[in-house]
Amino acid sequence: MNPVVSAEWLVNQLDNPQIAIADCRFQLANPQWGRNQYQESHILGAYYLDLNLDLSAPVGQSMRGTHGGRHPLPDSASFAAKMAQMGVEWGETWVIAYDDSAMGFAARLWWLLRYFGHEQVAILDGGWSGWLNQSYPVTADCPPPQTGTFIPQAQSHWVVDYQTVLTRKDQPTVTLIDSRDGDRYRGEREPIDPQAGHIPGAVNIPWREVCTADGHIRPLAEQQQRWQTIGTEQEIIVYCGSGVTACVNLLSLELAGIPNAKLYVGGWSDWCSYHLSA
Template sequence: MALVSYPQHLVHPDWLHDHLQDDTVVVVDCRFSLQAPEQGRQNYEAGHIPGAHYLALNQDLSGPVAIHGGRHPLPDLEAVSKRFESLGITSDPPTYVVAYDDSRFAFASRLWWLLRYLGHDAVAVLDGGLQGWQARGYGLSTEVPQPASGRFSPRLQADWLVDIDYVRQRQGQRETLLIDSRSPARYRGEQEPIDPVAGSIPGSVNYFWQAVSDGQGQMRSQRHLQAHWASLRDADEVIVYCGSGVTACVNLLSQAIAGEPMHKLYLGGWSDWCSYLVTPPSASA
């Protein structure tokens, strides 16, 4: 089957079940818990979609944490490229990657965004996640696939990513829409379970990342998402952030499904922004 006929951005469990044996398809389990970092791997080992590999947010999809830069900075380019190759992901001809989790796309969308940022557009997420897979009556496996051999050649989409300096320059400008993807309570500063300071970036508007899916972890319809993101049409520039560049990717995924271009990601998010409130640059030098 030609790659162009593969689903874009979102895959139904039935489609994945019918294509598990395709040589050009690689399935990646991205389950993770911010509160218990080892839980995702443990859950994977207890049972996963047959043939799926595992990538962890902290170890594989993020780099070392520093004073500034956020809780989940980008991984080292060479290291993540080799990790992708060990899963059998190849750039040319492109391997079709299907990512899934059990958290309403929270972690699978990070892999979706990261691969596309590195120039690999042949990637989608599983609609409904692992729950959707099991709801269709499909089974799990405890067999861990052997390392594979791919040829991954990254091609950075540099203009998709912005840092705190860029956000500071653009915040408050009428033509720029700055989107905070966290829960309304965190956006309003009423609670902050992770970062040392509560609040949000001045001038941002709140679009909670969970609003784009239903309680079963299925993505809302394209028509619903187009209405949800209607305000984007009035902005010349859109910047999306969350706590640390993870759930913001769910909003970016839903925007892509709605037909939007890839908008900018402030990867460091609130964890980076508030780090300068706690430790100003002069104090961290």
């Protein structure tokens, strides 16, 4: 299956027991917003996954204390339990993720499932707004917990930490990609983290360019064009503020036929925590 599916496809799969739907709507500035939206209305049969509670570990539980970034990876057991409650059978059930933020949060689930060894995952093209525009079925009813079996197998080589970025970023065979908006990359604006700027040596390829203004994925040719200056022989490390929207760029790389890019999960929020006093 393509990693991006259409609303027309999904509406015909709502009764398919091999499909699980995840509502990933979220706002960084208002963490309760997504859950409130879900409780008001969501795609028929969808479960809600909270970025802070389900797709991340609690901040501050890292052994590094003040470091690690704003959205550390979730504990494998907790994540597996959540998938099982959605009825996900590891390696079998197709999980379809959606949000209302140009895939900014759904892509985090897409990447996480694959990181934990579950390749059967795709993102809904156009997200929630696209679904509503087609007048497809919605509900306020929450589906009951189920009993799936999810056996996480973390792909630890998919991620890098601060020390790895620090030692490898200037090597000629490494390309470091900052996925944030251009003004944040240039240090003109920083709405979240305590310091503005970017990691020295990083190039800026904003994640928002992966989709159109209405949240639909851009054609394959445009995805390939975004990465045409980066050689396939390069080691690619992608980051954003905290390892969330960078996953949209990882999706774009996958679509463009450039797999094996790595995620600096801590991102700018982790990097600047080491340099605030520098």
